[in-house]
Amino acid sequence: MLRILIILCFAMSFTVSCYGETTSPTNMKQIDSSLVEATAPQSQKTPAYNPIIIFGSSRSDGNTLQAIKLVIKNQPVPVIDLRGLNISDYDYDSMNASDDFIPLAEKMMEHNPIILATPVYWYSMSAVMKTFIDRWTDLLSIRKDLGRRLANKDLYIITSYGSSMPKGFEDPFSQTSDYFDMHYKGCFYFYSGKDTKQARENQLSAEKFHEQIFLPK
Ligand SMILES: Cc1cc2nc3c(=O)[nH]c(=O)nc-3n(C[C@H](O)[C@H](O)[C@H](O)COP(=O)(O)O)c2cc1C
Numbered sequence: 001m002l003r004i005l006i007i008l009c010f011a012m013s014f015t016v017s018c019y020g021e022t023t024s025p026t027n028m029k030q031i032d033s034s035l036v037e038a039t040a041p042q043s044q045k046t047p048a049y050n051p052i053i054i055f056g057s058s059r060s061d062g063n064t065l066q067a068i069k070l071v072i073k074n075q076p077v078p079v080i081d082l083r084g085l086n087i088s089d090y091d092y093d094s095m096n097a098s099d100d101f102i103p104l105a106e107k108m109m110e111h112n113p114i115i116l117a118t119p120v121y122w123y124s125m126s127a128v129m130k131t132f133i134d135r136w137t138d139l140l141s142i143r144k145d146l147g148r149r150l151a152n153k154d155l156y157i158i159t160s161y162g163s164s165m166p167k168g169f170e171d172p173f174s175q176t177s178d179y180f181d182m183h184y185k186g187c188f189y190f191y192s193g194k195d196t197k198q199a200r201e202n203q204l205s206a207e208k209f210h211e212q213i214f215l216p217k
Helices: 002-012 032-038 063-072 101-108 127-140 144-149 171-179 196-214
Strands: 016-019 052-055 077-081 114-119 154-161 183-191
Touching: 052 063, 052 101, 063 114, 063 154, 063 183, 063 196, 101 127, 101 144, 114 127, 127 144, 127 171, 154 171, 154 196, 171 183, 183 196
Parallel strands: 052 077, 052 114, 114 154, 154 183
Antiparallel strands: 016 077
């Protein structure tokens, strides 16, 4: 009972929102089902198909959120906004082991696929997303048990960019995925610039990405 209460307290500190019936950022609400799921016995965990989006932008209501909405449409997918969490830089001495990273990593283990959403900032992922990925190093040291559970999960990326698609943008994701024995499945590039022709292509490529994630063959 005490253990369940502790896990509930951790989980409630997350900014967890569910986009589906309502997609307005102002309507972000906690979903209690995720808390129940976090305490379920091992045998009931990790349904075959149960996506989660980890979202890391310098703004919570910008173009990357728009890209997420275009991909998930009306699917009830939990979206975790990294800006709302306390996840500090990687620390070799793991002095930050009690911040929000490990509870989020534990939550991630209940889901498959894992979808990371980040804007392109200077040809790369956002700083908040990079900090989050750096912390996966904890899953090779203090929480190897969790690191092992990433194996065989699918990883997708959603990104938004303003001018040109950066070369090699996906490499850190696909290589990190390989390192953890995950399956890298690809990236949706949402164009947020002013060129109307390029902007029109967003809809079609989002549709294809949606099918890839939600209607896998
Ligand atoms: C700090 C910063 C760096 C950026 N670097 C790039 C870049 O290298 N290539 C690009 O195409 N767009 C770049 N952009 C534009 C953003 O990728 C684009 O506006 C994106 O849609 C922003 O998403 P957001 O609203 O979630 O922040 C940059 C924007 C910012 C604020």
